[in-house]
Amino acid sequence: MQVDERVCLITGASxxxxxxxxRELAARGHAVVVNHRDSATAAEAVAHDVRAAGGDALVVQGDVTDPADMTRLVDTVVERWGRLDVLVHNAMTPFPVTSFADLDWEQLSAKLDQEMHAAHLLTKAVLPGMIDRRRGRLIYLSTGLSRRPRDGMIALGVAKAALDSFVRYVAAEVAPHDITANVVAPSTVEDTAVSDRLPEELRSQLADATPMRRLARPDDVARTVAYFAGDDAAFTTGSWAPVNGGLIMP
Structure with a gap:
């Protein structure tokens, strides 16, 4: 059971x-940092909801692939609260929807570079403080597509597979400092930038193929993330947690 407030940075939180x-982390008593790149109005609406419910929220703009932005982001959080306890790296970088036959190297390498650059920058930025305090939670959003291919999603799937491996290496290295690093890997999630790009017919097919007969919802994923942010998962690190209603059973 969670007993202390933690300062949680969520990238791509608008x-x-x-x-x-x-919203879920705030409801559990944590302070939240709502990061966005260019969605200030939506991010402020999320922060307003948190504050209206009695929580503490700060909106900070920043591009997760920009080193200066990420340094400023972490510095802003530390200036406000004196620490950063939890990183939830959720921000999605652009990717093409295409077959391998039509995928050129520039498209694939751009997605790989952006995906890993963001993860590397953020992890480098938050780890020193966590190591000093000997406490921290690193949580990265991946996708079931890193293990179960789907037509057109090769760039995203390959980039997230690289992220999955990155997290395992980080988890092994930081574990002696009482810092955990875990991956949350949802299937297609309703009301997200990725699902909005899919035709309605395909979304229905994906729901029908899922044993629980629906797509994931943002709240389903949020509750799993909140588990890894808390003390109940203190001895769980390097894991890959599917949130997919039984679509993939590793």
Whole structure:
């Protein structure tokens, strides 16, 4: 059971999974940092909801692939609260929806570079403080597509597979400092930037193929993220947690 407030940074928190995660963590008594790149109005609405419910929220703009932005983001959080306890890296970088036959190297390498650059920058930025305090939670949003391919999603799936491996290496290295690093890997999630790009017919097919007969919802993912942010998961690290209604059973 969670007993102390934690300061939680959620990247890409203006909508979808990120917004649901900010609200869920705040409801559990944590302070939340609502990060966005260019969605100030939506991010402020999330923060307003948190404050209206009695929580503490701060909106900070920043591009997760920009080193200066990420340094400023973490510095802003530390200036406000004196620490950062939890990183939830949710922000999605752009990717093409295409077959391998039509995928050129520039498209694939751009997605790989952005995905890993963001994860590397954020992890480098938050770890020193966590190591000093000997406490921290690193949570990264991936996708079931890193293990179960789907037509057109090769760039996203390959980039997230690289992220999955990155997290395992980080988890092994930081574990002696009482810091955990875990991956949350949802299937297609309703009301997100990715699902909005899919035709309604395909979304229905994906729901029908899921044993629980529906797509994931942002709140489903948020609750799993909140578990890894708390003390109940203190001895769980390097894990890959599917949130997919039984679509993939590793």
């Amino acid at each position: 909508r979808g999974i990120g917004a649901a995660t900010a």
